[in-house]
Amino acid sequence: MKLSTILNSLFLSGLAFTQKAQVYYSCSVPNTIAFTIDDGPTEKIPELLNALDEAGIVATFYVNCNNLMKDTNGQPTALVKPYLQEIFKRGHEIGSHTYNHACLTPTCQLNNPGMLLMDTKETFTEQIKLNEDFIYNAIGVYPATYRAPFGEGQNPGAVNETMLEWLYELGYPYAIHWDIETQDMEYSFSNGDDFALQKAIEHYSSEVGQKDTLITLQHAIPVTIEKIIPWVRDVWKPAHPNMKFVKVSECLGLTDKDIYKTSPGPKTDSNTPSGNVSGKVNSSNNNSGANSIFSGLLITTILVLFNILLNNY
Numbered sequence: 001m002k003l004s005t006i007l008n009s010l011f012l013s014g015l016a017f018t019q020k021a022q023v024y025y026s027c028s029v030p031n032t033i034a035f036t037i038d039d040g041p042t043e044k045i046p047e048l049l050n051a052l053d054e055a056g057i058v059a060t061f062y063v064n065c066n067n068l069m070k071d072t073n074g075q076p077t078a079l080v081k082p083y084l085q086e087i088f089k090r091g092h093e094i095g096s097h098t099y100n101h102a103c104l105t106p107t108c109q110l111n112n113p114g115m116l117l118m119d120t121k122e123t124f125t126e127q128i129k130l131n132e133d134f135i136y137n138a139i140g141v142y143p144a145t146y147r148a149p150f151g152e153g154q155n156p157g158a159v160n161e162t163m164l165e166w167l168y169e170l171g172y173p174y175a176i177h178w179d180i181e182t183q184d185m186e187y188s189f190s191n192g193d194d195f196a197l198q199k200a201i202e203h204y205s206s207e208v209g210q211k212d213t214l215i216t217l218q219h220a221i222p223v224t225i226e227k228i229i230p231w232v233r234d235v236w237k238p239a240h241p242n243m244k245f246v247k248v249s250e251c252l253g254l255t256d257k258d259i260y261k262t263s264p265g266p267k268t269d270s271n272t273p274s275g276n277v278s279g280k281v282n283s284s285n286n287n288s289g290a291n292s293i294f295s296g297l298l299i300t301t302i303l304v305l306f307n308i309l310l311n312n313y
Contacts, residue, residue, distance in 0.1 A: 021146070021167035023154045023175045027213035027251030031242050034251040035059045035232075036178065038097055038147065039185075040220040041083040042068045049090055051225045055233035060248040061087050062097035062147040062176070065134035076134065084138035093247040093259065095145035095176065099130035104152035104163060112150075121166055128170050132264060141260040141277055144267050145248065146172040171267045174259060176248055178217040179208050184228060185219045193223040200228045204236055215248065 035057050052059055069077045102118040103109040109117045118124040132142045146167055153160035154175045180203045187196035218224045249259045256277035263271040
């Protein structure tokens, strides 16, 4: 077999190689903690933003634009858009959590009656596009980070490679998981706020909670606003003076340019914001996702050049 034929096969294999979103389970920048909020907006957003300001915490919100605030027609209420704008205006970060907090698997839907199912590429794409369009209409940029509802498809030991391929194609190279899930909503609803606070304290005080890089998961509900954030402010922060609360982008060594887009679709140079997107942009840039993209393109380019040279001799 000719060397050119072999290289041509390698080239075609390179073209067929599918890029996937990368799952992040913790921060990569030492001494950083990313405080994240899922499932909102909720009607508690004004109080939550004030509590975060008082605690000196910048947060990252993974939002469902049509989940907890619906009108009688099942559409987002008039408050969802201004709430997103206020979150963004305050310097917090916004990522996608699907439009309706949909389930990726029938098992999830069975365990959560009323949830929509997005187990096909078409239904998954619809959930992403509806959400990102609403976000864009509110803040003027599209998100490029994603957190799966219930962690489906990105939970440790249960990663769905197909979902990661879909995400990447849709322009979401970053799938964000967490180190600590406070279970604030679960415990608050089942056992009351005091019990939920105690469980959150146990999570923050656990062995995992002593790491120097953390992503924590909370919700925009009363117990988080009235008890968990004040405890973090008054107890956890003073006990961890070297830890800095930052947006997810900063804790991963990224910038606003990495985690937002000016147009939908795959993340490219052409839809990367040309300037700072929010008022609190960090300066670090250790874009591991972009590096993997560049590496794939470089390999393909080298194969193309070899193929051209060999066919000319």
